[in-house]
Amino acid sequence: MSTIEKPSVSAPLELLNIPSLLTEEQRDIQHTVAEFLADRVRPHIGQWSENHYFPRDLVPELGKLGLLGMHLNGYGCAGVDAASYGLACLELEATDSGLRSFVSVQGSLAMFAIWRFGSEDQKQEWLPRLAAGQAIxxxxxxxxxxxxxxxxxxxxxxxxxxxxxxxxxxxxxxxxxxxxxxxxxxxxxxxxxxxxxxxxxxxxxxxxxxxxxxxxxxxxxxxxxxxxxxxxxxRLPDAHGLRAPLTCLDEARFGILFGAVGAGRDSLDSALAYAESRVQFDRPIGAFQLTQQKLADMAIDLNNSMLLALHLATLKDKGAVGPVQISMGKLNNVRAALAIARQCRTIFGASGITSDYSPLRHATNLEAVLTYEGTAEIHALTIGRALTGHAAFSG
Incomplete structure (x- = not known):
C-alpha cells in the first residue's frame, strides 16, 4: 500500500510562486526591511499599539535604511523602482499600519510634494533632512x-x-x-x-x-x-489648483495598496501557524475542512491582491498608471485585507480578541485605512465614473 506524504506548509504568497516575479534587488530590499522590522519593531508593536505609542527614535533608523522617500530621485533619496517601494510598504504594514502610514506620509506626501512642486531652495533645505529622518x-x-x-x-x-x-x-x-x-x-x-x-x-x-x-x-x-x-x-511655486495635492495622494495610495497585502499576509501567516498548533478533538484545527476552506479562500484573495499590486507597479514605472487604476488597487486590496484579517480572527477563537495575536489589530487598523486617503465609496465612484462617463460626485 502506497504512503501519501504529508505536504509541506507553504507561505501564502508562494502558492503562485510570486517571489519568482521579483528581481534579486527587489527581493533583497524586501528581505532587508523584513529583517529590520523583525529585530526592532515586531517584539514591541503589540505593546506600542496598546499604549498608543509611536517610537519616534526609530525615525533616523528608517532614514538610514533608505525607506524615507525611497522612490524619489536625488536629494539623498534612494530612487528605487515602484515595486521595491511597494514591497517595503508591504513589510512595514505586515508589522503595523501605523508604521507604514508614517513612511507613506513622510515620503509620498510631505517629501513628494516638495520634490514635485517645490523650489530648488525648498528641496535643498528639506529633502535631505527628511530622507535621513533628521526631520519629520x-x-x-x-x-x-x-x-x-x-x-x-x-x-x-x-x-x-x-x-x-x-x-x-x-x-x-x-x-x-x-x-x-x-x-x-x-x-x-x-x-x-x-x-x-x-x-x-x-x-x-x-x-x-x-x-x-x-x-x-x-x-x-x-x-x-x-x-x-x-x-x-x-509657497510651493509649482503647485496650482487642487490637482497638486490629489497627485500627492495618488503617490501615497500606491504604497497603501501594497501595504494592505502585508497586513493580510501577516494575518494569514499567524492563522496558519495557530491552526497547526491548536488541537481540538485530538487533531490540529488546520486539519478540519471548514478551517481549510477559510484558509484557501483567503490565500486566493491575498495572491490576487499581490498580483494586482505588482501589475500597478509595472504601470507606474512606465508612467502609465492613473487615478482610476490607483483607486482600483486601493479599494480592492484594502477591502480584501480587511476581510482576511476578520476571518483570520475567527480561527483564533476567543484568543483572537487579545493583543497576543495580530489579526484583530490589523483589522482595526484597516478600518481606518479603508477610510483615509479616499474612502471606499469615493474610490468605487471613481471607478464607476470611468466605466459610465457619469460623475456621481463633484471633483
Missing part, C-alpha cells in the same frame, strides 16, 4: 467638514504685502504634532496653493487625537493656523 513632515489637506470633498476647504491664505497670512484648521493629520515641517493646502484668490509651515511658527499649533481605536501606534493630530505669517518663499 506632515501633509495638511483634510478638514473636519471636508474629507471626501477637499475642494470645500475653509483654510485660507491671503496676501499681505510680500507675505501670506494663513488661517484655518486641518484634521486627521498623521505625524501632525511631531512634524518639523507641515505641507498645508489652502484656498487663495488664485486657487488652491500649498505652503511649507515650519514647526514653531507663531500661530501654528497641533493637538493629538488620542481616543483612536485604530492606528494607535501612530500620531494623528488636529492642526490650527491662527493668522500664521509666511514669506512667499514658503
Amino acid at each position: 513632515g506632515c501633509f495638511g489637506l483634510t478638514e473636519a467638514d471636508f474629507g471626501s470633498n477637499p475642494a470645500g476647504m475653509r483654510t485660507r491664505a491671503v496676501r499681505d504685502g510680500a507675505d501670506w497670512i494663513l488661517h484655518g484648521e486641518k484634521m486627521w493629520i498623521t505625524n501632525g504634532s511631531i512634524a518639523d515641517i507641515a505641507i498645508v493646502w489652502a484656498v487663495t484668490e488664485e486657487g488652491v496653493r500649498g505652503f511649507l509651515v515650519p514647526r514653531g511658527a507663531p500661530g501654528f499649533s497641533a493637538r493629538d487625537i488620542d481616543n483612536k481605536l485604530a492606528l494607535r501606534a501612530s500620531v494623528t493630530s488636529e492642526l490650527t493656523f491662527d493668522d500664521v505669517r509666511l514669506p512667499d518663499s514658503a
